[in-house]
Amino acid sequence: MKCLGALNKIKIILCRPSHPGNIGSVARAMKNMGLNNLVLVQPKTFPSDQAEALAAGANDVLKKAKVFDSLDAALSGVIYVTGASCRKRDLSPKTLICKDAVAEIIGEIHKNGEVALVFGNERNGLTAEEALKCNVLSDIPSSKDYPSLNISHAVQIFCYELFCQASRIESIGGSPNAEYSRYEELGFFLETFRQCMENTGFLKPKHKGKVVERLERLFRRARLEKEEMDILLGFFKTLQ
Amino acid sequence: MKCLGALNKIKIILCRPSHPGNIGSVARAMKNMGLNNLVLVQPKTFPSDQAEALAAGANDVLKKAKVFDSLDAALSGVIYVTGASCRKRDLSPKTLICKDAVAEIIGEIHKNGEVALVFGNERNGLTAEEALKCNVLSDIPSSKDYPSLNISHAVQIFCYELFCQASRIESIGGSPNAEYSRYEELGFFLETFRQCMENTGFLKPKHKGKVVERLERLFRRARLEKEEMDILLGFFKTLQ
Known part of the structure; x- marks a missing residue:
């Protein structure tokens, strides 16, 4: 029961949905x-009558839905982000089939912080930029x-x-031991790292290649704990 | 691969669907x-523009959909019927959760004959009569x-x-050994049995109770093989 109750810690995020009926069906x-x-x-x-009609008995979910201007804003406070995507990409985060990805999400929901499952636009899915988050x-x-x-149907x-x-x-057994970094904290960390690489002359603005994206992918995959992040931030400060 | 290809032996049957959009979404x-x-x-x-629109890239499935006047007609030739239903009933066939029911369906699709998965009307689901089939x-x-x-979404x-x-x-290993009775053959068997019970005076038309329904439930659960059915039919003939 405890674990079923924790399902409401999971944010279902729809990026740029274009058909209001789909929003209702998702609810x-x-x-x-x-x-x-x-x-x-x-x-x-949003809101819309069509969403209301298709939500049927789930109008309360629509009513308390939150709307944001950017995915960054929507992910604030989140410690673990899973993106629904079937596209093969050059620089892709680890990809799991649905069942295995859900097992990992279930492992996260007892930790301190929210968990998000992100869906892209109906026509094109997640953009490369969204997937990297x-x-x-x-x-x-x-x-x-x-x-x-x-x-x-994918959300279903x-x-x-x-x-x-x-x-x-x-x-879920075990204590929620480590304190994980939140989405926006990692954003701050990555930006600090990037500035540091530029300031030290390692990163040339005109020849950046995919360095920044590769590092974002690495650190999102690694799930930095707060202490680890603090160590690295301290290190960057020393370099400035 | 062999098993994935056999998925098209499974009939998805919708009983009395009222919203054409749902038919398209199901396709x-x-x-x-x-x-x-x-x-x-x-x-x-049916057919309808709304179904076409929601079928999106699955218009071929709509195009070759078959339409029947009765569930009996739709089930002709079928050896194994699973009904989607969440309602508790007095006289209910065995009920399995989706995952386990699907495991049984997968076990049936290499046998000689079709398999059906039946869904009721949007508002009320399967009727008691449909469920008993x-x-x-x-x-x-x-x-x-x-x-x-x-x-x-349930079909999905x-x-x-x-x-x-x-x-x-x-x-799936093993030879498709036993020949199973088909839906319409069991219908004939049940009707013969009923007549036999009336003719012998066992069943009083005015005091039938749920005897006929209980026997239907029993024999659908038992999955009569053809030989077994022939034995029983021979027995009934003797009694006439």
Whole structure:
């Protein structure tokens, strides 16, 4: 029960949704599986009658949905970000199938801080920039002939896996020992690191290549603990 | 691969769907997971532009969908019927959660004959009469606060489980030994049995109670092999 109750710590974030009906269908799919924390980044139309109609008995989820101007703002306070994406990318975070990604999310929800599951726009999915903000990407197994799921159906499958896996666990053992860095703290860290690399002459503004992106990918994957981050920040300060 | 290819032996049957958009969304959900055998029983509106629009890249599934006047007709030739239902009933077939029901379906698709997964009307689900035509009922785990999924989302979860479980199996071992009775053959058997019970005076037309329904439930659960059925039919003939 403890673990099922913790499902509402999971933010479902929709980036730039264009069809209001999908927002309503997502709200219903979430509530069906015990989630109620919906976040919208730059929705084309919200609120709307169509979203209300398709939410059916989940209007309360729509009503308390939060709207943000940027994914950065939506991720503030979050310690672990999973992005739903089936696209192959050059510089991609670790990618897990849905079931395994959900197992990792379940492992995070007893820690101190929120967890987010991010979905891209209906037509194009997550942009490369949005994907890089994630600790992990996750893919739903599907037919090669037609792998593109409707967004509310993709949310339904993730929420179904979350509900099933959370139902199997009474409560997660072990103490929430380490304090993890939050999304915005890592953003500050990465920016400090970048400035430091420029100031020391290591990074030439005209020849940056993919250095900054590679480091972002590394540190999001590594899940920096606060103490580790403080050490590195102290080191950068010394270099200035 | 062999097992994934066999997914198109599974008929997805929608009983009395009332919203044409849902039919389109179901077609897409199916094709996303490698299924393409859609069957409609008394659809309120079909074909329709709304179904086409929501099917998106799955218009071929809509185009080859078959329409029937009754569930009996739709089930002709089928050897194993799973009904999607979350309702508690007095006289219910065995009920399994989605994942376990799908494991049983996967066990059936290498046998000689088709397999069906039946969904009820959007508002009320399967009727008691429709549920009794099933060998097994299956329920999707969901929140007690709001357990009612949109029909296309329920289809999506079943098809996702089918795809994932079929992907794990290269091909199912063992020979398809026993010849199972088909849906319409069992219908004939049950009707013969009923007449026999009336003719012998066992069953009084005015005091039938739930005897007929209980026997239907028993024999659908038992999955009669053809030889067994022939034995019993021979026995009934002797009694006439």
